[in-house]
Amino acid sequence: MTSQIHDQVVIVGGGPAGTAAAAELARHGLKSVIIDEAPKLGGVIYRGPLRQTDSLPHLDDNLKRAMTALQTRYQAHSDSIEVKTQTRVLGPEGSNQLLLSDNSGLSRQPYAHLILATGCHERSVPFPGWQLPGVMLLGGVQLQLKSGLVRPGQRMALVGTGPLLPLVACQLHKAGVDVVGVFEASPFAKLAKEAVALLNKPKLTLSGMSMMSYLKKHKIPFKYGWGIVSAQGDEQLKSIQVAPYDSQWRPQRDLAVKVEVDAIGVGYGFVARTQLAMLLGLEHNYTKVSGYVPALDEWHQSQNHAAFVVGDSNGLLGADAAICEGQLAALRLAWQCGKITESQLFSRATKVKNKLARIKKFRFGFDRFSDRQPGLLTLAAPETVVCRCEQVRREQLDEAIAQGVKDITSLKMRTRIGMGDCQGKTCSSYALDYLHEAGLTENIGVIKPRFPLDPIPFTLME
Amino acid sequence: MKKYDVVIAGGGAVGAACAYFLSRDTDLKIALIDLKKPGNASRASAGGLWAIGESVGLGCGVIFFKTLSKLHSEAQGKEVPVMRPHQLPDCFFEFALTSNNMYPALHQEMLEKHGVDFKFERTGLKFIMYNEEDRLYAEQITEGIPHLADQVRWLDAEELKKEEPYVTDDAIGAIDFICDHQVNPYRLVDAYLEGARQNGVSLYLNTEVTSVIRNGNVVEGVKTHDQVFFCDTLINASGAWANELYQQATGRTMPVYPVKGQIVLSERMPKIMNGCISTSDCYIAQKDNGEILIGSSTEEKGFDTTNSLDKIQELSQGAMKCLPILKESSIKRCWAGLRPGTPDELPILGPVEGIEGYLNACGHFRTGILTSAITGQLMTELITGKTPSLDLTPFSVARFDEAEQKAG
Structure with a gap:
């Protein structure tokens, strides 16, 4: 492939957002390079197993369909998309290059246009015992199932909030794990209030309901308004204390119950992964749901930088929204590069924007339900x-x-x-x-990422 | 509206030291206003107290040596330029050494009175020699400082190996400046600030001084985004940004400008260094938590604080040459700081002729951490009307006016 420096589009992250952007660019005659740290495209959510296997009985059909769709989307345009897997971006180098690291060492990736689709990472909530082996974050638990094809534990509980809890509970159970309890921090009444919002995505809501009935059928306790207090064990997790949470998510410790487990998944939310965007100097604003997110226009282009930021790395909306955002950014870029007319831009973008709006209404319902309460800080x-x-x-x-x-x-x-x-x-x-x-809300700043984003062996500097 | 006796603009090592010494030694009402801008030097610093090392152009100053050394080797037997160490004038030695002598007691005082530990470590600073050219250079250094002979130790290869077993076998020896030590730079700033706070200083952190209030030739205070601070004396301790404030306070300009330095930091390592090291390529210091800090480039690129691979490579190669064990470690972080440079590398201290209510405490270039203590003491002496314990004439901003006049 010959790619001219002056129109080189570089996409960091090959998840739903990055892959959708690359495919959309290809439709309009723009080639791109996707850089991803994993061995396969798909991102954390749609990467799938890292080894070849035919049978994935523990993964639901929706997930398998989405994985296939992503691969198909890429395959249809693979001539226009160069993929650099197992490659990490260490940071900017000079004004129009990224410094990369892979098995063969360091290299520079020049770019004319940049789309960041770096996803999110999990929000850690410290509590006594949270460092014990066996205490895992919910996404990590799910990755072990989806990509590693291993069972994270024999007897597990899940604590946290949001739709990932029942999903992972079902996946664990299908994989043969004894799921002894799922503890959702928010009360059911709060979810019921969001019924209207959830109807924006009826299929997803139905699928959520079927997961709940799966759990009921298999007698897996799902408790609303409960959460983690502490974890116990010496070398390895042996048990956890869970308790009812009040409306501020403060545990009522006198009502705490001991649950014996050898592993747990903890999922109190995610944080946008913005380190690269910050190193590049994009302006960011704080949001409660996603932490710091870049300040973007309606096309997901930075307000003080030419880069686009799409998917969960600009705020957590999930994979379907990430695909829409990737497409919108790609359309805008295609228009900026003179590949499509303004009317083509708007006619195609309108459909995508409407879809994105529906997803947001649905998602914001869950955000309100899972709104993080200060009691978590008292753990x-x-x-x-x-x-x-x-x-x-x-x-x-x-x-x-x-x-x-x-x-x-x-x-x-x-x-x-x-x-x-x-x-x-x-x-x-x-x-x-x-x-x-502590009442400190103004100008509290941010922990600024430093170059390099991942450690570089000194020997690569010889 | 607020009224203070003293307002300090800038909360890096120098501003924080001024706040600490003023609050310790006087009953004045003091405010310190600080906004951390990218590249602020105190937080980018290595924390070396290299009083002799920096005065003779080692440590952070090796870049000058490198330039000379390069000229020397490029000459290839032709007319060889005389390679002289880049030695600062005597007034700087006195300034740096007086400050350096204050740290052991200051460390005790901070621990006992304020419960803060800035990790003062007696390390020495060794200049590692790889070849005869380095030895010649080291000899020139020691010849230039005969009055400090008792602070210099010569180590042969064997003695060096014993004291620094991880230094390369290629080293032929070292000179060690035994009075040069190190601190943790952000702990030092933090200690000054916490001491000052306990002594009653009002700290306005994360707050930017937006303008100076001046009435004729009298500086009356400063403004921030939403507050006004009146004061009898304004101390300008704003590092690489000091000229902006100076212009507002006096209507003149002074030559303080950012000099970028990139730094490379290793992962935490077991203790592999007993003292700080300077070579002809870089300086190397193992900090209290095990990380090894390698510095630093000297670049005039305005307020740019980006890292560049070429400088990181140079520094890393220089460090690996000296400490081959680094090849087993990784670079954890890099950053760049902005030293407040001046043309003669001397700080700018004290009053400005024709301007009332204003003091300079800026232009500390490579040695703000080291010379923060004496600067705090000198500012306190000036404000309380005492005779400064060091002659401030060579540090007055007036020296640049004179230089201009001569040039004119």
């Missing part, structure tokens, strides 16, 4: 580690705030929270919530 005891890399305890945050720390950078400098190898991916959303809860 960590003073001595609980809240930043794993630097082993920062909650009481150190308390001390720093009492001493007048008012922003996240000062908190980081004082306690080292967020200064570890993960660059704050694990702890910064907790730290932000913690500052907000």
Whole structure:
């Protein structure tokens, strides 16, 4: 493939958003390069098994269909799409290049146009025992099933909030795991209030209801208004304490119940993965649901940078929305490159925008239902580690705030929270919530990612 | 509207030190206003207290040596330019060494009175020699500082190996400046700020000074986005941004400008260094948490704080040459800071002729961490009307006016 530097489109992330953008660009005669850290396209959600297998009895038909659709979308345009898998973007290098790392070393990827589709990562909620082997995040549990084809545990419980809970519970059960309980933090009454919003996506709602009846049929307890208190075990998780949550998600500890398990999935939400966008200098604003997200126009193009940001990396709306956003960005770019006329742009975009609007109404219903409450911050005891890399305890945050720390950078400098190898991916959303809860809401800043986004072996510098 | 005796614009090492010393030694009502801008030097710093090292152009200053060394090798036996160490004037030595001597007691004081630990470590700074050219250079350095002979140790290859077993076998020896040490730079800034806060200083963090209030030749205060601060004295400690504030305060300009330095940081490693190191390529310091910090480039690129692969490669190669064990580790982070540079590499301190209510505490270039303590003390002396313990004439902004006049 010959790609001219002056029109080189580079897409970071080969999930639903990135692949949809590449396919849409190809339809309008624009070639692109997709860079993805995984061995296969599809993103975390549609990547599928990493080894060849015919039978996937634990995966539902919707998921299998979506995986196939993504592969088909790519295959139809594969002549116009170059895919660099198992390749990580370390950051910007100069003004129009990305620095990449793969098995063969470092390389530079020039770009004329950039579409970031970097997805999201899970929101970590520290509680006593959360570092025990066997305590996993819900997406990680699901990845073990979907891509690793391994059972994460024998006897499991799920705690958290949102539609992923029943889905993963069903998948675990189909995979042969003994699911002893699912604990949804929000009360059922709150979900019932969102009935109108959920009707925007009737199929999805029906599928959710069928999951609930699957759980009922297999006598898997699903408790609304309950959640995690703590986890116990020596070398390995042995049991958890769960308790009813009040409306602020504060556990009623006197009503706590012990559940014996060897693994749990914890899912209190996700955070947009914005490190690359931040390193590139895109402006970001804070949102409660997704953390910091880039400031974008209606075509998902940055307001202070030429880059587009699509999919969960600009706010969590899920895979269907990500596909729409990828298409919208691609259409806008095709128009900017003179490949389609303005009327072609609007006629095709209108349909996609309408679909996106319906998804948003549905999704916002769930966002309101799963709206994170301050009680979650009270789970960590003073001595609980809240930043794993630097082993920062909650009481150190308390001390720093009492001493007048008012922003996240000062908190980081004082306690080292967020200064570890993960660059704050694990702890910064907790730290932000913690500052907000302490009444510090204005100008508290952000844990700025640093170059390189992943460690580089010194030997690659020889 | 707020009224203070002293307002300090800038909360990096220098501004924070001013707040600490003023609040420790006086009863004045003090406010410190700070907004962290990308590239602020205190947070980008390595934290070396390399009083001699920096004064003779090592540490952060090796870039000058590299330039000279390159000229030297390119000459290839032809007319060889005399390679002289880049040595700063005596007034700077005195300034740096006086400040350096303050840290052991300051460290104790911060721990005992304020409960904060800025991780002062007695490390020395070794200049590692790889060849005869390096030895010649080291000899020139020591010849230039005969009065500091008792602070310099010569190590042969064997002695070096014993003290720094991970340094390459190719090293032929080292000179060690025994009074040069290190701190954790952000802990130091934090300690000053926390001490100042406990002493009653009002800290306005995350707050930007947007303009200076001036009435004729009198500076009366500053404005932020939503507040007005009146004061008797404004201290300009705004690092690489100091000229902007100076212009507003005086209507003149001074030559303080950003000099970019890129830094490479390793993953945490077990303790492999007993002291700080400078080579002809870079400086290397293992910090209190095990990370190894390698610095730093010297680039004049305005307020740009991006990292570039070429500089990161140069620094990494220089560090691996000295400490081959680094090849087993990874680069965890890189960043760039903006040193507040001046043409003669000396800071700009004290009052400005014809302007009342204003003091400069800026232009600290490579040594703001090291010289923050003495700067805080000097500013306190100036504000309380005492005779400064060091002669400030060489550091006055007036030296640039004179230079201009001479040139004119």
